[in-house]
Amino acid sequence: MIVDFAPEDVDLDRAAILRSQGIPEEAEFTENFELIYEGAIELFQKLAEPAGIIVGITISEFKEVFRGEGLNEPENPVEDIYRKSSYLALFAVTLGPVLSSKVTGLFDNGDYASGYMLDSVSSYAADKLTDLAAQHLQSELAVKEPAASSWRVLSYSPGYCGWNISGQKKLFEVLHPEEIGITLNESCLMIPVKSLSGVLIAGAGEIHEFVNSYPFCDTCRTKSCIERMRDLK
Ligand code: SF4
Numbered sequence: 001m002i003v004d005f006a007p008e009d010v011d012l013d014r015a016a017i018l019r020s021q022g023i024p025e026e027a028e029f030t031e032n033f034e035l036i037y038e039g040a041i042e043l044f045q046k047l048a049e050p051a052g053i054i055v056g057i058t059i060s061e062f063k064e065v066f067r068g069e070g071l072n073e074p075e076n077p078v079e080d081i082y083r084k085s086s087y088l089a090l091f092a093v094t095l096g097p098v099l100s101s102k103v104t105g106l107f108d109n110g111d112y113a114s115g116y117m118l119d120s121v122s123s124y125a126a127d128k129l130t131d132l133a134a135q136h137l138q139s140e141l142a143v144k145e146p147a148a149s150s151w152r153v154l155s156y157s158p159g160y161c162g163w164n165i166s167g168q169k170k171l172f173e174v175l176h177p178e179e180i181g182i183t184l185n186e187s188c189l190m191i192p193v194k195s196l197s198g199v200l201i202a203g204a205g206e207i208h209e210f211v212n213s214y215p216f217c218d219t220c221r222t223k224s225c226i227e228r229m230r231d232l233k
Pocket residue numbers: 077160161162212213214216217220221222223224225226
C-alpha cells in the first residue's frame with residue numbers, strides 16, 4: 001500500500017532534534033540561533049512531501065530478501081527477530097526530493113548553519129516517518145487481527161546491525177519504492193537522501209529484545225537498540 005502523510009503529521013520534538021546535534025536542553029540560545037531553528041522548521045513544513053510504501057511479505061519470502069547479496073554478518077539480531085515475527089512488511093518512506101535539494105543548496109551556497117539545522121530536522125523527521133509507517137501498519141493489522149493491537153512493530157534497515165547495505169538491491173527489487181519516487185544509486189544509497197527503507201517486524205514485544213554483544217556492536221556509535229528496547233517496557 002502507498003501511504004501519503006502530511007508534513008504536520010510528523011511531530012518535530014525540538015529537544016530531540018537539538019540533542020541529535022549534541023546540544024543539551026538546558027543550553028541558552030541566541031536570537032540568531034532561534035531564527036535559524038525556526039527557519040528550518042518553516043522550510044520543512046513548506047518543502048517536505050512525505051510518503052511511504054508498505055508491502056506485506058511472508059517469512060520464507062523475506063528470507064531471500066534478507067539474504068540479499070550474501071554479505072550480511074553471520075550472526076545478527078535481525079535474522080533472529082524476523083523468524084519469530086507474527087507479520088512482516090517491507091517498507092520505504094521519503095520526505096521527497098525538494099527538501100533534500102534544499103539542504104544541498106544551503107550547503108552549496110555556504111549557509112552552513114541553516115543547512116546543518118535543516119539536515120538535522122529532516123533526518124529526525126525521516127526517523128519519525130518510519131515510526132508513522134509502523135503505526136499505520138499496526139492499525140491496519142489490528143482491524144483484521146485483534147491480537148495485533150498488543151504487538152510491537154519495529155523497523156530494521158540495511159546498513160545497520162549486521163544487515164549489509166547491499167541488501168537494498170534485493171529489497172528494492174521486491175518493494176518497488178520508485179512508485180513513491182525513491183531510487184537507488186550504485187553505492188546503494190537512496191535518492192532522495194532523506195529516505196529510509198527496510199522491514200517492519202510485528203510481533204510480541206519480547207521478540208525485539210536481544211543482547212547487543214555482536215562483534216560489530218563495538219564500532220556502533222548510536223547504540224540505538226538500547227533506547228528501542230527500553231521503549232518496549
Ligand atoms: S549496538 Fe548498534 S549495531 Fe549493535 S545491535 Fe545495537 S544498534 Fe545494532
